[in-house]
Amino acid sequence: MTFYRPKPRTEPRPAQRPARPDTVEESGLHARGSAHELSSAPAEPPPGSIHARGGAQSSFEPREEAPREEKPREEKPRPALLEETPRQDLPEAPADSYAEFGCEVNALAPDRLLDHYARSRLLYAEKAARLEPFMPLVLDNWERAAAAGSSLLRVVFRRTPDDGLASMATWRCTWTCWHAQHLVGSGPPEAVRAVILASQKTTMREGRFGAVQMWFRPDHPYMGRVFGTLGEWMPPGTGSVEPGDYLMVPLPVARSLADPDDHDASTTEWDGAGACAELASLAVRTRGVLYARAEELWTDDLLLTALDLLYRRVGLRRRRRIWLHPDERGRLSGAALAHEGPLGLNLSLLENRLDLLVDPGLDAARAERVVRRLLPRACEAYESFPLGAIPVATDARTGRFLRAAGAEPVAPYSRAIWLAEGYADFYRHIDELYGRPGAGAASERRAGP
Known part of the structure; x- marks a missing residue:
């Protein structure tokens, strides 16, 4: 199955589309201790926003918003969303955690990534059929999210000597939580180990994200073994699996x-x-x-x-x-x-x-x-x-x-959830798990959703 790139736009993209902001400061949201401020928040919700009660419609496609009159707003301090978790102690590592594991991030074009998902059967026929009518929009959404650098979407992958590929994507679902997904791989299990550990170590080094979640099918043998037992080996209160x-x-x-x-x-x-x-x-x-x-x-x-x-x-x-x-x-x-x-x-x-x-x-x-x-x-x-x-x-x-x-x-x-207090434990467990004989057989390493 081969997916296509989005059709050319009839109108140019907005000129204000940013280069890749890699930090909170560059994006206009400034972390200050355990709180954050909205430095350029609108004075009131935009038209059609969900912040207005009743009658508002959701939008599932980028659209231009009508100009609106700015009204003065009362400045008041913004309380903390979640306390920032202290950085976990780790062995000395290169500044680029991805390169340390032989991985790359956000370097695959969306259409190539979806071809990879189709070949690995993560994107199986029924799921592909549901998405096919909207594939141009899906590909454009992935491209736009990746354009934010590492702020919204991180597709971490590692190539294998036999032209295989292991990958895992994470996207920002709340201010302090990442949604990990689409863990797939071919070739040696070390490649899958690498993308998981590279993603986790990067989050640990950043020290400002409080949780990660991963959805999976409980009957999947590989995901059940890796994530289904998470509540058993994580320290109490730092990891859970919710059916x-x-x-x-x-x-x-x-x-x-x-x-x-x-x-x-x-x-x-x-x-x-x-x-x-x-x-x-x-x-x-x-x-x-x-x-x-x-x-x-x-x-x-x-x-x-x-x-x-x-x-x-x-x-x-x-x-x-x-x-x-x-x-x-x-x-x-x-x-x-x-x-x-x-x-x-x-x-x-x-x-x-x-x-x-x-x-x-x-x-x-x-x-x-x-x-x-x-x-x-x-x-x-x-x-x-x-x-x-x-x-x-x-x-x-x-x-x-x-x-x-x-x-x-x-x-x-x-849904497996693990908190920042348990990141180091999760990292060690994955590292040890893939050191065991027979860990992550190639025939099993296809996981969703």
Whole structure:
């Protein structure tokens, strides 16, 4: 399978498209201790932004924004998002952690990278067919993200003597968390070891990213062995594996879940005003502490405003809309977190997933009622989504209900999360694992999503 480059644009790209900013300072977001400021944030949300409540549409393609009148804003200090984690002690290494492992970063053209994914069967026929109508946009999104240097996307790869290739991509999903994905390799296992360790050591040396997450299929023998046991060998509280279900819910199916006789008006969209302790508490009950931390649900930037500014500098978006549903006592019993990102940055479309959180303490009937109230509301965020469906990540019980309602199952996925406090332990474990006989047989080293 060979993919093509994007067709030439009918209009020139914006002149302000930047050269590759490799540091926070160059990008206009300045880290100061444990906090960061938005040095050039807009005075108010742009038209169509998710930061305005109700009626806003998500955009899945770069677009020019209409000029708007600037209004004065009150300057106030911005609280910390996450405490920066101290640098881990490592043996002396060259300044370029990638070169130390014989790796390169962001040096493959997007079409060549996707050819590599197709040859390795990571991009299998069903997944390729879903993306094929949008492939020009997908390739353009990868090209734009890579144009930000190492700020948004890092595709680390190592060539092997037999013309093989091992690679792993990571992209910035929240201000302090990287989403690792698409770990594939051919040739000796040392090449796969190299791309994992090079990526991890670089993150450790930077000292400003608090978490990494990796989604994988739990029945995959290689990924199950490498990442599925992460919660067993990481220090307590620094690593976890969260099982879940992943489905495509067609928009008509999602809308049909609404009960016309249910006039409950308690489901509301979060307006972005500060932090939401109730949401963080629900996230801990449903997905665990590490999920809440990696997704920055204890911060005042729940809508990813700061990160969106970085993506906007290369003509992309990364933002989030949130709907909350309390029970009759006012306690939050469900939430829908709709993410928007560059289409196809993850080949399973996880960059645009909706995290559907339902309190596990509810009985089946109450849990179903929460879903029926949340999912139809969340359709607002996906009206312009090209696939005409919502990629939903949720728990197994909710997944069964959605499949019965007409959702298309994609796969059960587990999400491994490891925090900065455990980066050195993760590094050592991977290093030791690949030193064992038979580690990472070539026939197994194809992993998704």
